[in-house]
Every structure is written in structure tokens, then in C-alpha cells.
Amino acid sequence: MQTGRLIVFTGPSGVGKGTLLRSLLKHHPELELSVSVTTRLPRPGEIDGQHYYFVSIEEFEEMVKHGELLEWAQFAGNYYGTPRRPVEKLISQGKCVILEIELEGARQIRQTFPTALRLFILPPSLCELEHRIRGRGQDSEDSITRRLRRAKEEIEAANEFDIQIVNDDLETALKNLEAALFARC
Ligand SMILES: Nc1nc2c(ncn2[C@@H]2O[C@H](COP(=O)(O)OP(=O)(O)O)[C@@H](O)[C@H]2O)c(=O)[nH]1
Numbered sequence: 001m002q003t004g005r006l007i008v009f010t011g012p013s014g015v016g017k018g019t020l021l022r023s024l025l026k027h028h029p030e031l032e033l034s035v036s037v038t039t040r041l042p043r044p045g046e047i048d049g050q051h052y053y054f055v056s057i058e059e060f061e062e063m064v065k066h067g068e069l070l071e072w073a074q075f076a077g078n079y080y081g082t083p084r085r086p087v088e089k090l091i092s093q094g095k096c097v098i099l100e101i102e103l104e105g106a107r108q109i110r111q112t113f114p115t116a117l118r119l120f121i122l123p124p125s126l127c128e129l130e131h132r133i134r135g136r137g138q139d140s141e142d143s144i145t146r147r148l149r150r151a152k153e154e155i156e157a158a159n160e161f162d163i164q165i166v167n168d169d170l171e172t173a174l175k176n177l178e179a180a181l182f183a184r185c
């Protein structure tokens with residue numbers, strides 16, 4: 001694997017990005033996962049500084065104003081962004097850093113880091129995607145509706161990405177993900 005590379009990991013809410021990344025990082029501890037900042041409220045079990053840095057809207061806007069975010073976007077009524085400094089530090093140390101971000105953020109990274117490897121995770125179907133979001137049992141009805149509406153827009157943009165992986169069978173998707181990363185990263 002080459003060193004010092006940014007990897008962008010995008011796909012609709014509920015497609016299994018978090019599930020795939022947890023497994024990938026368990027097998028490849030040398031990969032680094034960027035911890036984002038969000039104004040979303042923590043879900044049960046989410047830990048500040050581990051899953052996200054949970055901040056107020058005012059704190060988020062200050063970070064934007066001071067150029068502290070590498071990219072940022074609004075998603076389903078909340079702000080999300082990537083803290084710039086830790087990512088730049090890890091890249092300069094030769095690490096491969098993964099950003100798990102939505103479409104607008106991925107588009108920003110395409111402009112600022114054109115050499116980033118950009119992967120898009122697809123669901124086997126929209127029906128299965130809805131089933132997974134509901135099965136996760138973490139989101140309100142309003143939040144589910146917003147996520148599904150956004151999912152359709154995101155899926156239409158999948159071909160903007162370098163690699164598309166369908167997360168149908170989890171083990172197969174993980175193998176395809178590893179093959180894509182370790183052949184090209
Ligand atoms: N642009 C951007 N998107 C992010 C960032 N962090 C998370 N996201 C995306 O925001 C969306 C919502 O994330 P989250 O509320 O955790 O819901 P989930 O993806 O359904 O588990 C997902 O598509 C994430 O990939 C970030 O730093 N920047």
C-alpha cells in the first residue's frame with residue numbers, strides 16, 4: 001500500500017458504511033478513521049470524541065469561520081464536518097486516512113484533494129436500505145424520511161466515484177472493499 005493517502009467513503013445512510021468500516025479497521029489497524037464534528041445529538045452508545053465530536057451550532061459555525069474544517073455539509077437537518085488539522089497531520093506522517101462523509105463533502109474533497117481515492121457504497125435496493133435504517137432503530141420517522149429522500153439523490157451520483165461497491169452480502173462487500181483499497185491505495 002502507498003502511504004499518506006486520503007480515502008473517501010460515501011454512501012446513503014443505512015447502507016452499512018459504519019459496519020463495513022468497523023470490520024475493515026479491525027483487520028487493518030494501520031488505517032486511520034477521521035472523527036467528524038456534528039451538531040446532531042448523540043445516539044445511545046455514541047461517545048464524544050470517538051464516534052463524533054458533538055458540538056453546538058454556534059461552535060460548528062465558529063469552526064467554519066476559522067477554516068478549521070476540511071469540508072462540511074448539512075445532512076438531514078444537522079451540520080457535519082471534517083476537522084482539518086488531524087487529517088493533515090496524519091497524511092504528512094504517511095498514514096492512510098478514511099473520511100466517512102456524505103456526497104456534498106465528497107465533492108468538496110474532490111476539488112481540494114484530487115488524488116483522494118473515492119469509494120461509494122450502494123445498497124442492493126432502496127427497499128433493503130429502508131429495511132436496514134428501520135432495523136437499526138436509531139432514527140425518528142422524520143429523520144428516516146429525510147435520509148431516504150437524500151439516499152435517492154446520493155445513489156444517482158454513485159458514478160462520480162472511482163469505485164462502487166454493493167453491500168449485499170457483508171463478507172463479499174468487505175472482500176471487494178479490501179481488494180479495491182489494497183490494489184489502489
Ligand atoms: N460532509 C460530511 N458528512 C459527514 C461527516 N461525518 C458524517 N457524515 C455523513 O453524514 C451522514 C449522516 O451521518 P449520521 O447522522 O451518523 O447517520 P448514519 O450515516 O445514518 O449513521 C452520513 O452520510 C455520514 O457519512 C463529515 O465530517 N462531513
Ligand SMILES: Nc1ncnc2c1ncn2[C@@H]1O[C@H](COP(=O)(O)OP(=O)(O)O)[C@@H](O)[C@H]1O
Nearest residue numbers: 013014015016017018019132136167168169170
Ligand atoms: N450487508 C448487510 N446485510 C444486512 N444488514 C446490514 C449489512 N450491512 C449493514 N447492515 C445493517 O444495516 C444497518 C445500518 O448499518 P450502518 O453500518 O449503521 O449504516 P451507515 O453507517 O451506512 O448508516 C445496521 O443495523 C447494520 O447492522
